[in-house]
Amino acid sequence: MAVSLKDIARRAGVSQATVSNVVNGYRPVGEATRAKVQQAIDELGYTPNLSARHLRRGRTGIIALAIPELNNPYFAELADAAIRTATRRGYTLLLDYTDGDRDKELLVADGFRSQIIDGLILSAVHLDRADIMTRTSETPMVLVGEAIYGAPYDHIVIDNLAASHAAVRHLVALGRRRIAFIGAHIEANRAPSLLRLRGYTEALSAAGLPFDPELTVTTSGFRRGDGAAGMRELLRLPQPPDAVFAFNDLIALGAIRALYEHGLRVPEDVAVIGIDDVEEGRFSIPTLTTISPDKEMIGRLAVEKLLDRVEGRPTNPPTELQPPFRLVIRESAPAA
Incomplete structure (x- = not known):
């Protein structure tokens, strides 16, 4: 009974x-x-009976998280945090995969699944503010990541400039003077890459180091192979770098592999630092020094902000929230 x-x-x-x-x-x-x-x-x-409860309130009890990459550990860890938060709140989280394709991102943002979801968390790659401002869907949405700024939606994003400053300051403190950046993107307006590159150049200037365009490597993607190819390009220079700041951990891990293949030691010959603090970097040889965003908080805040909108609770106007980050010092760029 x-x-x-x-x-x-x-x-x-x-x-x-x-x-x-x-x-x-x-x-x-x-x-x-x-x-x-x-x-x-x-x-x-x-x-x-969660399904009956949601139906009584005119909802499905399902929200979606749209991500650009399935094989990037950062998004897997972010999704894990979001799923656990949604479950605690009595919702099911549907994972949507856009492959970083602009048309797919537009389709998702404009309510492609609006009949079955109550709200959307979107991590876009190609969309900008103009794309979001022309959105016709009334499905509540929260933005995650660095691609879109100034839109009337809650936005969860780390301070990329500050994170880049922290990474480069650490390398400078180690006495490195030819610090390269791997991960400038072929699409010059890609916001995450642009912000991290800007932070890199600002930190060099603050340290009194010149910006050498030869030490900035453009990549077509942000995976291990892109990092390895970028590192090989740098090693062909008459004066290779003595440190690398990588756009993310996957690029950093690829760079370490290329250095190993060339008989160079990390960190003795070249120090390496990334961003994301993915689990793989804690077990690589050497272990990876990285900027660690609070992925647990990012996933939790994204779901909580979205459900506040979905459930119509009194909320503040849409706002930008910046979860903290920290520098995690490991073997690839140990403390001086």
């Missing part, structure tokens, strides 16, 4: 309205009362 809210209220010695508030998270409930209700729920084996 199905357990009802009335059964729980009788067992806990509280009103049915109080049980409803606990189960649905409508209003704050005192810890002692919440504990009594939760004990009754556990004893009676009550399981809420």
Whole structure:
């Protein structure tokens, strides 16, 4: 026989309205009362019918996270955090894959799955503010990543300039003077690459080091092979670099592989630092020094902000939120 809210209220010695508030998270409930209700729920084996609850409110209980890459560990870790947060809130998270394709991103942003999702978290690569401003879908949306700024949507993004400054400052503190950047993109307006390159040049200037365009390598992608190819290009210079700041950890790991193939030592000959703090960098040889964004917070904030919009709770106007990052010093660029 199905357990009802009335059964729980009788067992806990509280009103049915109080049980409803606990189960649905409508209003704050005192810890002692919440504990009594939760004990009754556990004893009676009550399981809420989430599908029915969402349907009663005119929702599906499904949200989507659209990402540009499936084989990039950064997005896998971000998705993991988002899925766990959505589950805690009683929602199912659908993973959508755009392959960084502009047409697919436009399709997703403009409500391609609006009949089955209550809201969208979008990590775009090619879209800009103008694309988002012409969006016709009314499905709530939260933006993640660096591609779009100034749109009227909540936006979760790390401070790329500050992160790049921190990486280059660390290399300068190690006494490195020919610091290269791998990961400038062939599309000059790609915001993440542009911001990290700008941070790199600003940090060089602040350290009194000249900007040498030969030390900036343009790549077509942001994977290990792109990093290896970029490093080989740098090693052909009359004066190769003594340090590398990579657009992300995958490029950094590819660069380390190319240095190994050329008989060079990391960090003795060339220090290497990346951004993302993917798990692979903690087990590479050498382990990878990196800028670590708080991916757990990024995923959690994205889901929480989206569900605030979906559920119509009083919220502030759309805002840009910047989760923190930290420099994680490992073997590829150890402390001086």
